[in-house]
Amino acid sequence: MHSGYNGMAGEFGHVSIDPSGPLCQCGQKGCWEMVASSRAAIRSFNEASRRKVKDIYELLQLSEEGDENAIEALTEQARALGRGLRLITASISPELILVVGDITASWDRFGPVVAQELAASMLAGPPPLLRAAGDAELARLSGSAAMLMQRHASYHRSTHDASRRA
Ligand SMILES: [Zn+2]
Known part of the structure; x- marks a missing residue:
């Protein structure tokens, strides 16, 4: 993997894509x-709905x-995911x-x-194929690309580990 000048290459998760968004x-x-x-x-659902999850x-x-x-709420999450994938693309x-x-x-x-959010910003050529991967499929994959995606797209786990940055 490419670690970069300060060891932070690939830290796309902390690129701000909404300057008025919540504090990280x-x-x-x-x-x-x-x-x-x-x-x-x-959070956005619980703010908008009388029903809470x-x-x-x-x-x-x-x-x-x-x-x-x-x-x-989930559509907004999907849009944000797509906007961030532009960085990677x-x-x-x-x-x-x-x-x-x-x-x-x-x-x-x-x-x-x-996919639509990602495709909206292509400089040239077609956007990357976008596919949902199951855990089994992921387990068969190895290498930096799979690691990168796993780190940044598996959001039910808190993938942000301050310890690595310390
Ligand atoms: Zn951050």
Whole structure:
């Protein structure tokens, strides 16, 4: 893997994609991993809806049942994910991006939102293929690309580890 000048190459999660977004523990606002996380979707749902959810599985379930606030919150998360994937596409121009994480449970609905957001900003050529990967598929993969994606797209785990930065 490419570690870069200060060992922080590939830290796309802390690139701010929404300057008015929530404060991240890194000190910036609207870091990609803040706005594209399941936590962000839960927070925005709980702010907008009288009904409250305690985790992403409840939220996904509500969206499957057609709850408009749930669909909106997850769509916003998918858009944020797609916007962040532009960074990766611009940096390394991958042919294929595999996404893991909770939102892939409803990939039929939200995958196209991610893809559309990503495709909206291509400088040239077609956007990378975007596919949801199951855990089994991920286990077969190895190498830096899979690691990178796993670190930044598997958002039900808190992938932000301050310890690595210390
Ligand atoms: Zn941050």
